[in-house]
Amino acid sequence: MCNSFMCFGVVSFFWCVFMYFPIIQVFSGNLFGPSYFMDYWVVGFLVLTAGIILRSRLWIRLTKWKTRDEDEEQEKGTKKGMIPKGSLGWPVIGETLAFIACGYSSRPVTFMDKRKSLYGKVFKTNIIGTPIIISTDAEVNKVVLQNHGNTFVPAYPKSITELLGENSILSINGPHQKRLHTIIGAFFRSPHLKERITRDIEASVGLTLDSWAQLPVVHVQDEIKKMTFEILVKLLMSISRGEDLEILKLEFEEFIKGLICIPINFPGTRLYKSLKAKERLIKIVKKVVKERQVATAERKNSPANDAVDVLLRDVSDGASSDKQSQPLDFVSGKIVEMMIPGEETMPTAMTLAVKFLSDNPVALAKLVEENMDVKRRKLESGEEYNWSDYMSLSFTQNVINETLRMANIINGVWRKALKDVEIKGYLIPKGWCVLASFISVHMDEDIYENPYQFDPWRWDRINGSANSNVCFTPFGGGQRLCPGLELSKLEIAIFLHQLVTRYSWTAEEDKIVSFPTVKMKRRLPIRVAPVERTSHIPVEDH
Template identity: 85%
Template sequence: MYMVRDGKSGFYIINSSFHVLWHVINFFWYVFMYSPANLSLFRSPENLYSPSGFMDYWIAGFLVLTAGVLLLSWLWFRLTNSKTRNEDKQEESEKKKGMIPKGSLGWPVIGETLTFIACGYSSRPVSFMDKRKSLYGKVFKTNIIGTPIIISTDAEVNKVVLQNHGNTFVPAYPKSITELLGENSILSINGAHQKRLHTLISAFLRSPHLKERITRDIEASVALTLASWSQLPLVHVQDEIKKMTFEILVKLLMSISPGEDLDILKLEFQEFIKGLICIPIKFPGTRLYKSLKGLTFELTMQAKERLIKIVKKVVEERQEATTESTNCPANDAVDVLLRDVNDGGCSDKQSHPLDFVSGKIVEMMIPGEETMPTAMTLAVKFLSDNPVALAKLVEENMEMKRRKLESGKEYGWSDYMSLSFTQNVINETLRMANIINGVWRKALKDVEIKGYLIPKGWCVLASFISVHMDEDIYENPYQFDPWRWDRINGTANSNICFTPFGGGQRLCPGLELSKLEISIFLHQLVTRFSWTAEKDEIVSFPTVKMKRRLPIRVTPVERTSPISVEDH
């Protein structure tokens, strides 16, 4: 029986039904005609004209006709009812399909991966998103690295994706990354475990005890680093800042000071990060991918094991000391995690408590290794290209320096955070840098947001860079304009349209600490030195960095008044 929905299908359906009915009637007629009773009727034709024989004949005919009518009615009911159900299902399916964002999946297997990467290497990496946004709208589908995904360049959609964590969306990372870090890594864990760990670290980073100590530590590290710059004929800002921020990060996490232990830790960590970033893109079925992945994976895992071994040694030594000083404030992240593990807290049941702490410390090193040095480097880059903004920054910081010299008081966390134009410079740097250009999430069920359907099992990329560079939100988005934040701050959409540190339950717990570190660096740089920068370009793929590592020449200065625009 045909179930086609076009105009001709009705004819075929009815024709098919009558065809079936004809065979059924023939069947009953055959039974009637060749039954023993009726055979005797037709062997003696005179019996046909007898009253009983005539009645038997027509009663049998009536029964056959009635059976045929009933069967036809039943077939018609089943047919129309089935058609209605199938039409409803098909209409529902088509309606659901229509809600899935429009877009193109590109070429077989590779999708639009090559175009995506090419745009990442260009001067405007957001061009991939912009082109498709103009064609399909702010939310569209595509295929990257062989996986159909939905990309959102809509701030409100991104907000929903970020806030519906755990029960609707979960982190989605390439399988190779998950294999390297493990299923219980900070990047992958969800639910109460993730929330507890996030709360612990956030509380520690906001504690008054840490704020006072870390401010002194950052000031000392920055002063030492900048002093060494003045002795160099040419400074590659990206490299030198990375050394400084790594020292600050390790001291915050493990209280390791500069020396041989730090140098060994740094070498192993660099090998690990190199492998983490360089895992080859998967093209299914290719031997090259399998061989490259196998080699890279093995080397990276070896680096990770050596790294964890170094960290675990620190954790084991601290475990012994922790039992004797539980009433003292935690000095670093190792103290925080050890105390919680000893209280029966965060540790997952699949690993030894000390292994758990060691693994989490290594994982905490990953986000800080790239984001902080990149933000500082790009701040220098943008200020070098914008002398008016630099002059205003110097004026504000020199004013605070004079006040501190007159009062004889030390700088505090709140002093740096109160520098309004400095915070504007930091925000504008983070907006334009887009160090974290977006986050990947996987839908655990069908999710509808603003009329768009994200099907169960699909990944969605919440694009931060597209929102940060949206001219409907930020006027002249490609222009470095710190003053724009005086106009933006306090507006209704300022929070959802500015997400350099992510959002929701996975908002970076080190947000304020990161801004403090950049503030201290900029304060000491602009009040003690001047510089000239050579021409350089920003590369956005696979990570944001300077093409030539931003070479500059630094000169110590004794500032007694704000600089003029012509000084740089």
């Protein structure tokens, strides 16, 4: 038995390396060159043939054995709920190909919709050799996100855990995660930061848009990425435009290339190069943290200026001896980890807002009207804008919410159950993965009328605040609710405000791609021209 499982493990390894990763890499356009591709497949084919035969037999034995056990337990009444219905698909590959193919189509939610109509809102499937329960039910998702009693832990691909390390903020659980989440969240919401970061964002957006007006064509996705990285680095460690920022950006780009890759670490591999980039990145951040250590000790009672300040203060009065003995490593590691969640999400949200507005002139006109009103008032009074001015632009916030609902930048979160859990009569067995699918809820026509229509006005018709709506979770929820939520909305609001009050643009034809991450196929080319807006653009009745 043991030997069979060893063999099973080795074959699984080759299966993953030769089969799934090339599939994913081909879809993501990352595979190296064509000749490498051919050699790869010849060797892969031989190993696979042996692998398929052995693994198919084992698969049949395992599934039969598992089903028999489950039936017995169900008969005896020892299990509380029912494992959701569904199909585990083909031996070994399960339903991976259908999952990826739908992900690559213009309607990635089709995979879930089809199974939802066959098996109900929560169903089982098998993706990349792992049995998974997919929830398209907002209430089930809420329970998974709340994670009472630490029943669920994040489940990331191996390349991500290798790169982040086991103590990363994205993978730790329990009291350490809660503490870190609380102090980072409190800092991101603090009035001192709000005031400072509003000025910083305004300055970065202003300079960026000035430069766009000089370019014949602007690829929005690329240009916004530069701007949001600059803002993120300022927020985390107060580094401004200059040489340090450029080096940091280069190393960071090299580092994150490895987040989806073959998880093999030896010289020459993607993972190896990314880990080396991470070492260099940490070295640069450590220098900043070291300089700051002295300054922080001197001005203990003044408010924290950035995330480095916050973490250094926590370390100096923290309970963990681990942190105290290695404060430099701890703080530098956390800063690098915090660069990851905001790096891709922010530019995608802003780019897609430009795309949706380009395609919806009535919504754009209403947005111009609202933002010109506030601009006029500010010019008359001579006051600066503050955080709450932007957050109280109700139609602008509607545009942001509608963009996030349709964009589904994080289309769901993956968790692994640490014990058997029953939710709404469904049993999630210990060791199984759960995908709480946000996209299925956001695009559910029983919840959102005409879900594929960009309709910012719908948020006026929805009762209650978008932030407490269980059917709207672009920032996740519960214990791991994104601490960057308010900051992200502010950043998008400032960007939209300056864009629509100072410029007009025409966008070229482009398409949204959803796999492996959401982006624009042609990076959204637009032509920008400055405008002197003195009067409203007439807004047609909606």
